[in-house]
Amino acid sequence: MSRWSAEPLRIALAPGEAALLNPRGTRVLTTHARSAASLLPLLDEALSDPAWHSRRAEVVLSQHFVRHVLTPPPGKALRRNEEAALVAASLREIYGDEATHWRVKVHSQPPQYGLLGAAVDESFAQELDALLARHGFRDVSIRPLASIAAQHLPKQFEGWWALVEQGWLGLFGGANGVWQHLAGQPVDADWITALPDLIEREAAWSTLPAMPAVWIQALGVGAVSTPVSDNARWQMLPCDSQVRGALALAGI
Template structure:
């Protein structure tokens, strides 16, 4: 369910296990620590994990980046390179520190740097090139001509269900590869934050259910909100199918109105549904929404690998 960019290419995934998308290994390379990096326009979060199955946090650092200008943070297409250039410049400097050397790196890209589209099911498409063209068409319909140049990935979905697709500026992917290569590390795993949030929230809900903390199980749907500084992703799920995926330049106090807006646009009544809050950044405050059942989640440290996290879309 977690698409990733493991090499540089301008095409969509073809579903080949030897291609750009593949399953994550159950454990990292024996004897090597793992370096997880969350890249956001305003900060970097670097976490070094070691030990068996990379279960131990060896060190972590949060590096603040100079605030980009508001003109760079619009919703109309991938932002200008400057919104991520400052972060990557700082990352290149940070990777010179011995604390982050000789690791297997994994990068998670902020929702500020990725664009998403919910791809409707289309039974008339059979060949991979037809499916790829349809995904590209959906992105250009949503974001205009700039989307024709983006590197796109599609998350797998069940038969007859809509799929979540991600788009990233290829220049950002190339810059990340170069940044780690200069530090003597090969970057093979780049993930969009939204998909990590979906997977981690699902796992944490399953664990809570196993402990008897089931929450509102009678509702036919749920709202998932992924929070970052100045960015909120709102996902609506009904009968275990995604019905709406929207990202907004907004702060947390706007969340109730955003959920209501997106539900109306999707033709849904989300008022009875529980709201799942995923806080992407360390130390994020808890959220309160009057009249709504809330479940709070945050990133998993260390990252828990399970089969199927990076399956390819056929």
């Protein structure tokens, strides 16, 4: 048995890229296709190499493959299945019947606030589970990028968090230990210039401070400077600007 077999394999999936990371090295797989399902054949072939064998796999999903929602406040404590039902109902209101076929995860919050939910296509998740099981992985976690990246925020976080990867920007607003606002949209290489206007627009719909702290977490997009704007207190979370694309998500 390899001395590395107890170490988890970190897998990151993003449009057109799958990245593998373990203590022995890295590998990036690419395709011209952009869907999550298109990455599975590449991953299946790569995992036949014993260099990537392990009992544990930690899969990080790009924001492109995840749908987030903040529900209305339930107003009372809910059981876990009731929380999942509320998140699923909120997703269906936005995305229609398509959301019926999604796997839902819930971040619980006090009942006077909404629940934060994340969803991924159920058929894709099942195929990924089955693929990893065929390659000997017995302990598998599949998590949205945001749920992992949020661990790098300050403990007393209050303000806005811009989570940026290639082609997508997620914007989360929080205070007093709870998430109160979220938004997300496709972006191009000029996203940092547009960020102040985006925050100003979203702030008009929130109760967060008018002059907030904004934490920027830019993964796999190269070096980033804070915006030239005085409508917020800008902070940069540490990142390796030399690591690009899905490999940056794997290393978060």
